Amino acid sequence: MIRRLALLPILAALALVFVAASDARVAHADPRDFTLINANPSVTLTEVYVGPSSSSDWGDDVLGQDVLLPGESVFIYFTRFTPDNCLYDIRVVYVGGGEGVLYDVNLCEIDTVTFR
Numbered sequence: 001m002i003r004r005l006a007l008l009p010i011l012a013a014l015a016l017v018f019v020a021a022s023d024a025r026v027a028h029a030d031p032r033d034f035t036l037i038n039a040n041p042s043v044t045l046t047e048v049y050v051g052p053s054s055s056s057d058w059g060d061d062v063l064g065q066d067v068l069l070p071g072e073s074v075f076i077y078f079t080r081f082t083p084d085n086c087l088y089d090i091r092v093v094y095v096g097g098g099e100g101v102l103y104d105v106n107l108c109e110i111d112t113v114t115f116r
Contacts, residue, residue: 032081032088032107037073037114044069045115047093050078052085053104067095081107 038045045068049058059080068074081088086108091101092115100115 030077030081032086033075033077034107034110035073035112036068036076036090036092037112038068038070038092039114039116041070043094043098045092046095047091048076049091050076050088051080051091052082053087053089054085058089058091076113 036045036048045063047061048063048068049060050062051058062076062078063074066074086106087104088107089101089103090105090113091099093099102113102115105113
């Protein structure tokens with residue numbers, strides 16, 4: 001019983017470190033990060049690309065190994081932003097190879113993007 005009581009302060013300290021680290025990640029998120037919603041009832045998204053509208057290079061898949069099933073959403077963190085730029089193109093690839101693109105999305109004014 002005494003050993004368990006001795007572990008409580010250590011566990012509490014670890015919990016505080018975890019919460020602080022989580023808050024720091026949110027606090028340092030770029031304001032152009034956004035929530036992506038797959039509102040298409042019949043397709044699964046397998047890839048997501050975000051790039052400045054002024055560029056023809058899509059960069060890397062920001063969804064990684066994940067997929068986004070119909071009706072699901074995910075918070076998109078991306079690093080291909082340019083300072084003082086708000087307009088971005090967003091490309092999604094579906095299972096089977098189809099794709100959809102939204103052009104000139106102002107990510108400084110919105111924080112949710114929905115593909116239908």
